[in-house]
Amino acid sequence: MSRQAAPERGNPSPEPGELNGNRSEFNGTGSNLHSQTHQSHPGERHAFGTPCLAVKDLGYAFAADKPIFSKLSFELQEGEFVSLLAPSGMGKTTLFRLIAGLLKPQAGEIHAPEGQIGYMPQRDCLMPWRTVLDNAAVGLEIGGMSKREARRRALELLPEFGLEGTGRRMPHELSGGMRQRVSFMRSLLAGGRLLLLDEPFSALDAMTRISMQEWLLQIWEKHRTTILFITHDVDEALLLSDRLLIASHAPVSRLHDVEVGRPRPRSYETLLTPPFIGLKQQVLELLRPGQRPLEAASMNKGGLE
Numbered sequence: 001m002s003r004q005a006a007p008e009r010g011n012p013s014p015e016p017g018e019l020n021g022n023r024s025e026f027n028g029t030g031s032n033l034h035s036q037t038h039q040s041h042p043g044e045r046h047a048f049g050t051p052c053l054a055v056k057d058l059g060y061a062f063a064a065d066k067p068i069f070s071k072l073s074f075e076l077q078e079g080e081f082v083s084l085l086a087p088s089g090m091g092k093t094t095l096f097r098l099i100a101g102l103l104k105p106q107a108g109e110i111h112a113p114e115g116q117i118g119y120m121p122q123r124d125c126l127m128p129w130r131t132v133l134d135n136a137a138v139g140l141e142i143g144g145m146s147k148r149e150a151r152r153r154a155l156e157l158l159p160e161f162g163l164e165g166t167g168r169r170m171p172h173e174l175s176g177g178m179r180q181r182v183s184f185m186r187s188l189l190a191g192g193r194l195l196l197l198d199e200p201f202s203a204l205d206a207m208t209r210i211s212m213q214e215w216l217l218q219i220w221e222k223h224r225t226t227i228l229f230i231t232h233d234v235d236e237a238l239l240l241s242d243r244l245l246i247a248s249h250a251p252v253s254r255l256h257d258v259e260v261g262r263p264r265p266r267s268y269e270t271l272l273t274p275p276f277i278g279l280k281q282q283v284l285e286l287l288r289p290g291q292r293p294l295e296a297a298s299m300n301k302g303g304l305e
């Protein structure tokens, strides 16, 4: 399904103190924001039902003459895997930093599960002086858990992340894929409800990347954490995602919203099927800046279903 993720809203005027820099806890069902969005898309199908992240009328600029976001709105439903695609420099990492609370919106609001967001930046950022176990546990410790309990939880998860027996190893003793898995485990342990993954596999060789993607799908299908995933790789986005959000114009004010649909579970063979190839062509068209205005974009309305 193709749709614009910045619906016209009935009452755009904020309550005093409600907008402009607020980033508040999203309390799930029953919020005005949720119901307004659904009213504006009566035919919209949400497979997951409960919103986990809502961005409304977001505005942000590092320099006043070069805004990055202008009145940007979109939602993620609980349990969704959504990929964000945009040309380099358009603001993907900045959006993650805003959602994670590392930057403050200059306009609009972000509703996110406060204290339950795991952010995995582009580089794994493991601390070279800490063991695998201590790196994986650090988010829990920062959250106030005792070191002993945090390490116990991390230890339990090592086998699931293909890291059994590596708990005492140092980051420099690991392969690139193993480092990414430690980093992902740290984000998952720290996050809980929403994971922001910023091009996690871009530095890996092709074969490691494929096995990491398939591994990530297995982990996601087991935990069903909501994931927002940045990638430049359309194949990767199609393999992993329920939906793609695509930005092609700066400042970003609207996103093409492309539903990938079934089948799941997917494998690399799925990408070679005609429906996926067709969808990939459409996505590549949308990514070309200035090629297609939003109104003219005609996506495969039913995704792959």
Ligand SMILES: Nc1ncnc2c1ncn2[C@@H]1O[C@H](COP(=O)(O)OP(=O)(O)OP(=O)(O)O)[C@@H](O)[C@H]1O
Residues within 6 Å of the ligand: 062, 068, 086, 087, 088, 089, 090, 091, 092, 093, 094, 095
């Ligand atoms: N701290 C900062 N101060 C000033 N400008 C910044 C800062 N961080 C990012 N920018 C600028 O904001 C814009 C968006 O940057 P951002 O890193 O979010 O883009 P991106 O889409 O993630 O890029 P890429 O795909 O290359 O990682 C760029 O023009 C960048 O130069």
